[in-house]
Amino acid sequence: xxxxxxxxxxxxxxxxxxxxxxxxxxxxCHDEGNKVVVVVSAMAGETDRLIDMAxxxxxxxxxxxxxxxxxxxxxxxxxxxxxxxxxxxxxxxSYCGWQIPIATDRxxxxxxxxxVGAEQVLKDLNDGYxxxxxxxxxxxxxxxITTLGRGGSDTSAVAVAAGLKADLCEIYTDVDGxxxxxxxxxxxxxxxxxxxxxxMLEMASAGAKVLHxxxxxxxxxxRVRLVVRSSFNDNEGTLVTEENALMEKxxxxxxxxxxxxxxxxxAGLKDQPGVAAQVFSxxxxxxxxxxxxxxxVSADGITDITFTIPQADLVKTLELCEKVKEPLGAxxxxxxxxxxxVSIIGAGMRSHSGVAARMFSTLAQEGINIEMxxxxxxxxxxxxxxxxxxxAVRALHDAFGLDKVG
Amino acid sequence: xxxxxxxxxxxxxxxxxxxxxxxxxxxxCHDEGNKVVVVVSAMAGETDRLIDMAxxxxxxxxxxxxxxxxxxxxxxxxxxxxxxxxxxxxxxxSYCGWQIPIATDRxxxxxxxxxVGAEQVLKDLNDGYxxxxxxxxxxxxxxxITTLGRGGSDTSAVAVAAGLKADLCEIYTDVDGxxxxxxxxxxxxxxxxxxxxxxMLEMASAGAKVLHxxxxxxxxxxRVRLVVRSSFNDNEGTLVTEENALMEKxxxxxxxxxxxxxxxxxAGLKDQPGVAAQVFSxxxxxxxxxxxxxxxVSADGITDITFTIPQADLVKTLELCEKVKEPLGAxxxxxxxxxxxVSIIGAGMRSHSGVAARMFSTLAQEGINIEMxxxxxxxxxxxxxxxxxxxAVRALHDAFGLDKVG
Numbered sequence: 001x002x003x004x005x006x007x008x009x010x011x012x013x014x015x016x017x018x019x020x021x022x023x024x025x026x027x028x029c030h031d032e033g034n035k036v037v038v039v040v041s042a043m044a045g046e047t048d049r050l051i052d053m054a055x056x057x058x059x060x061x062x063x064x065x066x067x068x069x070x071x072x073x074x075x076x077x078x079x080x081x082x083x084x085x086x087x088x089x090x091x092x093x094s095y096c097g098w099q100i101p102i103a104t105d106r107x108x109x110x111x112x113x114x115x116v117g118a119e120q121v122l123k124d125l126n127d128g129y130x131x132x133x134x135x136x137x138x139x140x141x142x143x144x145i146t147t148l149g150r151g152g153s154d155t156s157a158v159a160v161a162a163g164l165k166a167d168l169c170e171i172y173t174d175v176d177g178x179x180x181x182x183x184x185x186x187x188x189x190x191x192x193x194x195x196x197x198x199x200m201l202e203m204a205s206a207g208a209k210v211l212h213x214x215x216x217x218x219x220x221x222x223r224v225r226l227v228v229r230s231s232f233n234d235n236e237g238t239l240v241t242e243e244n245a246l247m248e249k250x251x252x253x254x255x256x257x258x259x260x261x262x263x264x265x266x267a268g269l270k271d272q273p274g275v276a277a278q279v280f281s282x283x284x285x286x287x288x289x290x291x292x293x294x295x296x297v298s299a300d301g302i303t304d305i306t307f308t309i310p311q312a313d314l315v316k317t318l319e320l321c322e323k324v325k326e327p328l329g330a331x332x333x334x335x336x337x338x339x340x341x342v343s344i345i346g347a348g349m350r351s352h353s354g355v356a357a358r359m360f361s362t363l364a365q366e367g368i369n370i371e372m373x374x375x376x377x378x379x380x381x382x383x384x385x386x387x388x389x390x391x392a393v394r395a396l397h398d399a400f401g402l403d404k405v406g
Numbered sequence: 407x408x409x410x411x412x413x414x415x416x417x418x419x420x421x422x423x424x425x426x427x428x429x430x431x432x433x434x435c436h437d438e439g440n441k442v443v444v445v446v447s448a449m450a451g452e453t454d455r456l457i458d459m460a461x462x463x464x465x466x467x468x469x470x471x472x473x474x475x476x477x478x479x480x481x482x483x484x485x486x487x488x489x490x491x492x493x494x495x496x497x498x499x500s501y502c503g504w505q506i507p508i509a510t511d512r513x514x515x516x517x518x519x520x521x522v523g524a525e526q527v528l529k530d531l532n533d534g535y536x537x538x539x540x541x542x543x544x545x546x547x548x549x550x551i552t553t554l555g556r557g558g559s560d561t562s563a564v565a566v567a568a569g570l571k572a573d574l575c576e577i578y579t580d581v582d583g584x585x586x587x588x589x590x591x592x593x594x595x596x597x598x599x600x601x602x603x604x605x606m607l608e609m610a611s612a613g614a615k616v617l618h619x620x621x622x623x624x625x626x627x628x629r630v631r632l633v634v635r636s637s638f639n640d641n642e643g644t645l646v647t648e649e650n651a652l653m654e655k656x657x658x659x660x661x662x663x664x665x666x667x668x669x670x671x672x673a674g675l676k677d678q679p680g681v682a683a684q685v686f687s688x689x690x691x692x693x694x695x696x697x698x699x700x701x702x703v704s705a706d707g708i709t710d711i712t713f714t715i716p717q718a719d720l721v722k723t724l725e726l727c728e729k730v731k732e733p734l735g736a737x738x739x740x741x742x743x744x745x746x747x748v749s750i751i752g753a754g755m756r757s758h759s760g761v762a763a764r765m766f767s768t769l770a771q772e773g774i775n776i777e778m779x780x781x782x783x784x785x786x787x788x789x790x791x792x793x794x795x796x797x798a799v800r801a802l803h804d805a806f807g808l809d810k811v812g
Contacts (some may be wrong), residue, residue, distance in 0.1 A: 016463060053486065057422060058493035065492065068500050069485035072478040079475035080459065086471065087464035094474050098504065099549055143505055 042073025268331025674737025
C-alpha cells in the first residue's frame with residue numbers, strides 16, 4: 001500500500017461544497033488501496049480576514065500572537081474535512097501542527113520546518129484512518145505555535161511526505177500543472193508532463209506561482225516525488241522529479257516573467273573589497289530581499305552595481321542607498337520600477353551551447369533592449385522595459401519551440 | 407503581589423472595541439501591582455457559527471472533530487487580546503488549553519478538567535507578563551483537543567485559579583453580580599454582596615444563569631475566592647465564598663425560577679426494590695438529565711414516581727417510559743411541559759425552622775397550587791403551573807424580605 005500525501009489549497013476548500021469535493025477525491029484515493037494523508041490550507045479569504053483584524057489593532061501586530069491567530073484558519077479546515085469524511089462513513093482524524101508535531105524554528109510568521117513526527121500518523125494509517133494535517137503551521141522548541149509564511153501549506157505537505165517517506169506528494173491547485181509559460185500571455189503555453197526539481201525551483205523564483213519555492217527545495221533535498229495537478233478535474237498534472245530521472249532533458253522547459261520588481265543602480269563606486277558588502281548589509285538589515293545583482297568589470301577602479309528588489313521596497317531602498325552613497329564615495333543612485341524580468345529555464349542548457357545567444361537575438365529581433373543580464377546553470381534572466389514583457393515571453397516561447405511536445 | 411484571574415465572556419470580547427475595553431481593565435489591574443491571568447471565551451456568536459457549519463455537514467458531527475473546530479473561537483480571542491495589550495505597551499502572552507496544559511478526561515464536547523499546569527504561567531507572571539488563557543478548551547491524555555461544554559470558560563477560569571492558587575478569580579459578565587432574583591421579573595431584585603458556594607450552586611442549578619454550575623463546584627472544592635461582576639462598569643459585584651466565611655447568614659438569599667423543564671409521572675408502580683433504578687437507568691442511557699425526583703410513600707404496595715427533565719427531552723422520555731411501563735407493571739405514564747420550578751435558596755434555612763411553611767403559605771395566599779415539592783438542606787423547590795411563575799417569584803421575594811439589605 002502506497003502512502004500518498006494530498007495537499008489542497010484555500011480555493012479547493014473555500015466552502016462546504018468544495019470541501020465535500022475534496023473529501024470525495026480523498027476517499028477515492030483511499031478506496032483505491034492507498035494510505036492517504038491530507039494537508040489543507042485555510043478556507044479562501046479566512047487568513048486575510050484574520051490578518052486584517054489584527055492589523056486594525058496594530059500594524060505590524062505582535063508576531064507570536066499573529067501566529068496564534070492565523071493558525072486557526074487551517075484548524076477550521078481540517079475539522080470540517082474530518083467531519084465531512086466521517087459523515088461519508090470514513091475513519092478520519094485531524095491534527096494541528098503541534099500534534100504531529102511539525103517542529104519548526106522560532107521565526108514567528110516565517111518559520112522553517114526542522115522535523116516532522118511520523119509515529120502517530122503511521123499508526124493511524126495502519127489502523128485504516130485517513131489522516132488530515134493542518135498546513136501552514138508548526139510548533140517551536142518552546143511549544144509556541146508558529147506559521148510558515150504565505151503559501152507555507154505546500155511546504156507542510158512536502159515536509160509531511162518527507163517525514164513519512166511517502167511514495168507521492170500531490171499538490172492540488174486551481175491550474176492543471178506546470179506550464180511552459182503563463183497561459184494568460186500566450187495560448188501556445190503547454191503543460192509539462194515532467195520537470196526537474198532545479199528547473200521548478202528556478203521557475204518558482206522567476207515568478208511562476210504554481211508551487212512555493214521552499215516546498216520545491218524541500219522536495220529536492222528529501223527526494224520527494226511531487227505532482228502538481230488540478231483539484232477541479234482529473235487531468236494528469238506535472239511530475240516534479242529528480243533531474244537525472246528525466247529521460248530526455250528539454251533544452252528549455254519554460255519561460256517566466258516577473259513584472260513586480262524594480263531596479264536600483266549605484267553608479268561610480270570605488271571597485272575595492274567590502275563595498276558590495278556594505279550596500280547589501282544595509283538592505284538586509286532593512287529586510288529588503290534582493291533578487292538579481294549585476295556588477296560589471298571596472299574601468300579605472302570605478303564600477304556600477306545594479307540590483308533588483310520588490311517594487312514595494314523601491315522608495316525605502318533608494319533612501320538607504322542615498323545614505324551609503326557618500327561614505328562609499330559613489331557618484332549617483334537611481335532606480336526604476338518600469339522593468340520586467342524575463343527568464344528562460346531548462347536543465348538542458350547545461351550541455352547545450354548557444355542558448356543565451358538565441359535568447360538575446362530573439363529579443364533583438366523584436367527590438368527589445370536588454371538592460372540587465374544574469375545567468376545560472378539552468379536559467380538566463382534579462383531585465384527589459386515593462387511594456388515589452390508579454391511580447392518577449394511570446395517570442396521566446398516560439399523561439400525555443402515550447403509549444404511542441406518535447 | 408496578588409495573583410488575580412479575570413474571566414471575560416463572549417459578550418465582553420464581542421468585537422475589537424470591546425476587546426480594547428477588556429485590555430484596559432486588565433492593564434489597570436496589572437498597573438495596580440497584581441499578577442494578572444486572563445481567561446477569555448470566543449467572540450459572541452462565533453461558537454454558534456462554527457457549530458452551525460459543522461451541523462450543516464452532519465448532525466451530530468463527529469465529537470472529536472467538533473472540538474478541533476469550536477476550540478478555534480477562543481484561540482482567536484486570546485490572540486486578539488494579546489495583540490491589543492502588546493499594542494498598548496504591555497507584555498502579554500496567550501496560551502491555548504494544550505499549552506498550559508489544561509488537562510481533561512477524554513469526553514469530547516463535555517470534558518472535565520483533571521489538572522492545570524502552573525509552571526509556565528507562574529514563570530511568565532514573574533517575568534512581568536500578563537498571561538492570557540483560552541477558556542472552554544483543554545487537552546486529553548492522548549493529546550487530543552477537548553472542550554468543556556457550553557459555559558465551560560467559567561470552569562476554565564476557576565480551574566486555572568485553583569491550579570495557580572490565585573488570590574481571587576473574577577468572573578466578568580453582562581450583569582452586576584448575583585441577584586436575589588431575576589431583575590427582569592421584579593424591580594425589587596437586589597444584588598447580593600456575598601453568597602456561599604453551596605447557595606450559589608443551588609441558585610445555578612435552580613436556573614440562575616450567572617455562573618456555570620461546574621465552576622461553582624470547582625471553586626467550592628478548591629476554596630477559590632470567586633467574584634461575579636460586570637465588565638461594563640466598576641460596580642463591586644458579588645463575592646462567592648465559603649459558607650463559614652459569611653458573618654451573618656441570610657435565611658433566604660435568593661428566589662429562582664426555571665420554566666424550561668417538563669414533568670413526567672409513572673403511575674401505579676410496584677413499590678419494590680429496583681423499580682426506580684430501572685426507570686432512571688433507561689433515561690441515563692439516553693443521556694437525559696433528570697432534575698427533581700419525587701416519590702411518595704406507597705399505599706398498598708403501589709406508588710407513583712414524578713420527575714422533571716429538560717422540556718426538549720419530553721417526547722423521548724415519554725417514549726422510554728412507555729417501553730418500561732409494561733415490564734414494571736405500571737398503570738400509566740403522563741407528562742406536561744406546562745410547569746415552572748420556583749426555588750428559594752439560603753444557607754440560613756439549615757438553622758431556621760418554618761421557612762418551608764412560609765413558602766407554601768405564600769404560594770397558597772396567591773392561589774397557586776403546588777404540584778411537586780423537593781427540598782435540600784439549603785433549597786426548597788416547588789413545581790407550579792407555568793402561568794404563575796412570575797407571580798410566585800415576586801410574592802416569595804417580598805415574603806422573605808429580599809429587597810431589604812440583609
